[in-house]
Amino acid sequence: MALRSIAMEKPVRVRVNGDCMAPLVCHGAEVDVGYPRRWYWPGDVVVLLSPGRGLLIHRIIGAYRRRGDWMFLTQGDAAERPDMAVDAKMILGRACGGGCAQILVAIPGRHRVWAFSRLIRFALTRARHALPGRP
Template sequence: MMRRAIPNLPMALAENIGRVLRDVAREAPLTLRVQGGCMEPSVSDGDEVRVRRQRIYLPGDVLAVHGKDGRLTLHRCLGYVIARDGLGVVTQADSSNTADTRVPLDRVIGRAELPSPPLSTRVRSVTRYARWFGAAAARRVSRP
């Protein structure tokens, strides 16, 4: 079970906080302090990262995402997926073997202003996305 970043924070308030963060990141870079090591060595625990809203995110970009639980996560973009509720993005921590669940695009705060990832990182992201997409398609086909 996930805990909210701020215990007992009403869901409506958490949604508004996410909206405000996205708006701020659109106008000027938003500085966030990283807690955790899931993106090492690209981003380490305690690092300060500047995040800016973009029109397009590429596989390999590191994105700040506002979760339903109110937490902000910093994970790598693997690719996009279309669902009934609109366009979403698939992300994954560098230290994880599995992709996160699809995140609606309106929950993305922005892209971390880090040095551009090497081509190998972008290729690895596309490969991880292809693996995720293939598994999702297989699950869909195997449904009765």
């Protein structure tokens, strides 16, 4: 992905379409994204390429390994449930400035706990539906 290569050298500015991260990032805001990492923590806010949906800005809620690759679960702050997991290679980088709230750059501990709690809630919901006799 060409943008990912550019973001490795310096932040890239992208325009946000949608309100899944409102009120911290509003529709039309320009967010700086840069410096792709090998690892992201729950609570990190990233821009990723979602198949069929284009670039998204979402919060990482967790990660797991699948066939040797790291997959990240993400969710918009205003969304009810996580999106499909994305391969780490699809993440352009972490929000690092521009037209977003500063707490998306310097993430407070309470946002990390909140993100992790969303992962736990998602896992419990999945486990409950996997039990025999459950729809």
